[in-house]
Amino acid sequence: MRVLAIESSCDETAAAVYSSQGGLLSHVVLGQQAAHERFGGVVPEHASREHIAKGLPLLREALAQAKLTPKDIDAVAYTAGPGLVGALLVGATLGKGLACALEIPSLPIHHLEGHLLAPFLENPDLKFPFLALQVSGGHTLIIHARALGDYVILGESVDDAAGEAFDKTARLLGLPYPGGPHLARLALEGNSNSFTFPRPMYRSKDLNLSFSGLKTHVAQLVARLPQPLTATLKADIACAFEDAVVDCLVHKTLLAREKTGSTQLIVAGGVGANQKLRDTLKATAQAKGFEVFYPAPWLCTDNAAMIAYAGYQRFIAGATSDLRMGIKPRWPITSLSAP
Ligand code: KG4
Numbered sequence: 618m619r620v621l622a623i624e625s626s627c628d629e630t631a632a633a634v635y636s637s638q639g640g641l642l643s644h645v646v647l648g649q650q651a652a653h654e655r656f657g658g659v660v661p662e663h664a665s666r667e668h669i670a671k672g673l674p675l676l677r678e679a680l681a682q683a684k685l686t687p688k689d690i691d692a693v694a695y696t697a698g699p700g701l702v703g704a705l706l707v708g709a710t711l712g713k714g715l716a717c718a719l720e721i722p723s724l725p726i727h728h729l730e731g732h733l734l735a736p737f738l739e740n741p742d743l744k745f746p747f748l749a750l751q752v753s754g755g756h757t758l759i760i761h762a763r764a765l766g767d768y769v770i771l772g773e774s775v776d777d778a779a780g781e782a783f784d785k786t787a788r789l790l791g792l793p794y795p796g797g798p799h800l801a802r803l804a805l806e807g808n809s810n811s812f813t814f815p816r817p818m819y820r821s822k823d824l825n826l827s828f829s830g831l832k833t834h835v836a837q838l839v840a841r842l843p844q845p846l847t848a849t850l851k852a853d854i855a856c857a858f859e860d861a862v863v864d865c866l867v868h869k870t871l872l873a874r875e876k877t878g879s880t881q882l883i884v885a886g887g888v889g890a891n892q893k894l895r896d897t898l899k900a901t902a903q904a905k906g907f908e909v910f911y912p913a914p915w916l917c918t919d920n921a922a923m924i925a926y927a928g929y930q931r932f933i934a935g936a937t938s939d940l941r942m943g944i945k946p947r948w949p950i951t952s953l954s955a956p
C-alpha cells in the first residue's frame with residue numbers, strides 16, 4: 618500500500634510517499650522563512666498563499682522522487698489540524714480533491730499524532746505504550762501514548778510553548794526567525810556560569826511547565842545591560858536560557874517517567890532537534906536505565922513523512938475515508954480514538 622501525504626498546518630509545505638513495502642519512498646519540504654522573516658513570526662495569510670503556490674508542485678515532486686504516478690497511490694493523507702485555519706484548508710482541499718479524483722480514500726491526520734509516530738519510521742522496534750515529550754513552536758506536552766489514538770496528557774506548558782520561548786528570546790538577542798536553531802548555535806559559544814536563570818514551576822507538584830517568565834527574565838536582563846550587547850554577552854544569555862529550558866523539560870519528563878514506569882521515551886517536535894536537550898536526555902536515560910528515541914532532526918520539524926506514516930497506520934487499523942470531515946484548527950490530541 619502506498620500513501621501520498623501533504624502537510625500544511627503552519628509555515629512548512631511538505632509532501633511525502635510512504636509504502637508498506639519500501640518504507641519512506643520520498644519526502645520534500647519547503648520552508649517559508651523568507652515570507653515571514655521580516656515580521657518576526659508566521660503571518661497566517663502569507664502562510665496560506667505560500668501553501669497554495671507550493672502544494673501541488675510539491676505533491677508532484679514527491680511522486681516523481683518516488684518514481685510513481687498518481688495511479689500508483691492507494692490513499693491520500695493530509696493534516697486536518699491543529700494549525701492555522703487557512704493553511705490547513707489548502708492542504709485539506711488538495712488532499713481531498715486528489716483522493717476524490719483518483720477514487721481512493723482520503724485520511725485526515727492529527728498533526729501531533731504525526732509527530733508522535735515519526736520515530737517509528739526509523740525505529741521499527743518502538744512499541745506502544747511509550748512516553749513522549751512533544752516540544753514544538755506551538756506545543757509543549759508530556760504525553761503517555763498508550764496505543765494508536767489513545768493519548769493521555771500528563772503535563773503541558775501553562776503559557777508559551779518551549780519553541781515559542783526559544784523564538785521570542787532569540788528575537789530579543791537580535792537573531793533571525795525562527796530563532797531556536799540560531800539561539801542553540803549561539804549558546805555553544807556561551808559560558809554556562811555567567812548567568813543562572815530561574816527554572817519556572819520546577820518545584821510544582823504537577824508535571825506542567827512554564828516558559829513565558831523566562832523570556833521576560835531575558836527581556837529585563839537585556840534592558841539592564843549596556844547596549845549594544847557584546848557577542849560574548851549574547852552567547853552567555855543564550856547559554857543560560859537554553860540550560861534553564863532543558864533543565865525544566867528534563868526534570869518534568871523524568872517525573873513523568875517515574876509516574877508511568879515507561880521504559881521508552883520519544884522526543885518529538887522542532888525543539889527535539891536541540892542538541893543540548895538530546896545530550897542531556899541521552900545521558901539521563903543511560904543513568905536511569907530507559908531508552909530514548911529521537912527522530913533525525915528533519916523528522917522532528919514539520920514534514921509530511923510523519924503524516925504519510927500516520928495515515929498508513931490509521932488505514933491498516935481500520936480508518937475509512939472521510940471526505941466530509943472539515944479541518945480542525947483546534948483539535949485536542951486527547952479527543953482522538955483508535956480507528
Ligand atoms: O515542530 P516544529 O517544526 O513546528 C511546529 O511548531 O509545529 O517546531 C518549530 C520550533 C520553532 O520554535 C523552532 O525555533 C524550534 O522548533 N527549533 C529549535 C531547534 N530547531 C528548531 N529550538 C531549539 N533548538 C533547536 N535546535
Ligand code: ZN
Binds near residue numbers: 732753919
Ligand atoms: Zn509540528
